[in-house]
Amino acid sequence: MYTPKSFSVTDQELLFDWIEHWSFGKLATCQRGRLEVNSYPFLLDREKGELLGHMARDNGHWQSTIMADDLVVCFDGPHGYVSPRWYSQPNGVPTWNFVTVQVSGKAELIKTEAESLWVLERLSENNEERYGEGWTLAELEPSVLAVMMKALVFFRIKIHKLEGKAKLSQNRSKMDRVGVVQKLSAKPDTQQQELAALMRKEIKRS
Amino acid sequence: MYTPKSFSVTDQELLFDWIEHWSFGKLATCQRGRLEVNSYPFLLDREKGELLGHMARDNGHWQSTIMADDLVVCFDGPHGYVSPRWYSQPNGVPTWNFVTVQVSGKAELIKTEAESLWVLERLSENNEERYGEGWTLAELEPSVLAVMMKALVFFRIKIHKLEGKAKLSQNRSKMDRVGVVQKLSAKPDTQQQELAALMRKEIKRS
Numbered sequence A, B: 001m002y003t004p005k006s007f008s009v010t011d012q013e014l015l016f017d018w019i020e021h022w023s024f025g026k027l028a029t030c031q032r033g034r035l036e037v038n039s040y041p042f043l044l045d046r047e048k049g050e051l052l053g054h055m056a057r058d059n060g061h062w063q064s065t066i067m068a069d070d071l072v073v074c075f076d077g078p079h080g081y082v083s084p085r086w087y088s089q090p091n092g093v094p095t096w097n098f099v100t101v102q103v104s105g106k107a108e109l110i111k112t113e114a115e116s117l118w119v120l121e122r123l124s125e126n127n128e129e130r131y132g133e134g135w136t137l138a139e140l141e142p143s144v145l146a147v148m149m150k151a152l153v154f155f156r157i158k159i160h161k162l163e164g165k166a167k168l169s170q171n172r173s174k175m176d177r178v179g180v181v182q183k184l185s186a187k188p189d190t191q192q193q194e195l196a197a198l199m200r201k202e203i204k205r206s
Helices: A012-021 A061-066 A113-131 A142-151 A174-185 A190-205 B012-021 B061-066 B113-131 B142-151 B174-185 B190-205
Strands: A024-031 A034-041 A043-045 A050-056 A070-082 A095-109 A152-167 B024-031 B034-041 B043-045 B050-056 B070-082 B095-109 B152-167
Touching (some): A012 A152, A034 A050, A050 A113, A061 A095, A070 A174, A070 B024, A070 B034, A113 B070, A142 A152, B012 B095, B024 B050, B061 B152, B113 B142, B174 B190
Antiparallel strands (some): A024 A070, A043 A050, A050 A152, A095 A152, B024 B034, B043 B050
8 A cells, every 4th residue: 555654554453443443344356367356344353463254155256365366455434535725825736535444464264163153243243233233143043044154155364464544634734734624524424524533633643 | 346136237327427426446456466455536537438547656556557467446335234123024134235336447657748637627626516615726836736747647547347236235125125224314424324315216216
């Protein structure tokens, strides 16, 4: 990932937080010169430094994932256009602010049913806690669960490289940054507001 | 991209609309077994079937982009977790709804200053119209513009393949779909509300 120094984020705990927060990741694999890209919900094992996931067995991507010459998983935070009009000085140029995490690593299949179930349970638990209403895997009839388990392939990605980029106008004056925050905060789109909140944190930190 | 039939979107005009709407795309390139992924604002030339963009000359990605064995640009719409609790029937399983477009193609550098300027102007115009306040390139001092132009590399991607996926619960009953729309619409996150709006359109269409 192209990351000028002022935008680089290296704090592993923060990057892990972001992965958990923006957990619907984009897996890109390259195998024998062919790219495949698909999005999947991911689970992070912070202690082992692993991403865990699953996909439909019908989805051939699991094969190119475990055979990949290279693979990257992207976890994207909010992004938004920044107009030069929002700066205090003239002669600024348009840009796009965003926050993202990229994981590189090596994938392998999860072969035991116990671990596969654990991944499903934890994924549901996390997502239900954040977005749902407390549904658990135990609510499924055993026969339905068995069919689902057979239709899925589970995998882990051992994280070899973890990169973070927070392009939040750190290369601009404080006055310019505050101007951008004000404009983004006032947008009706909550993504722009989240971007403004991340910029505000970054201004405080700097 | 893994796209079961019920989620496949093939209407080129609609996919072009989505690209223009979610224009901050993710370019993944694969060259000699090595992946590189970065996000850029893109401009679509609908008539020529080309994506146009630029990146910092310091960002080596332009080299692997024009030399790529394979490349994909992803334009992501809203996405959101769907809880089985939102369905009318028991024994549903958790999933993630989302809308995305993938472009495959071949990149080449834009070599004339006239065309590079045209890309910059159109990009600014589009983004200012949607997110900004009418700033135009003409507001830059010529010397500033000249420095910027030298610091950028412009490229086009000739679109060879265009794929769309709208995973919007089309595989569920109408009652289930309406239930999901209600829950997503009620979320404070505007991304969830946009996802609900796309689902509503899809229910009408079906």
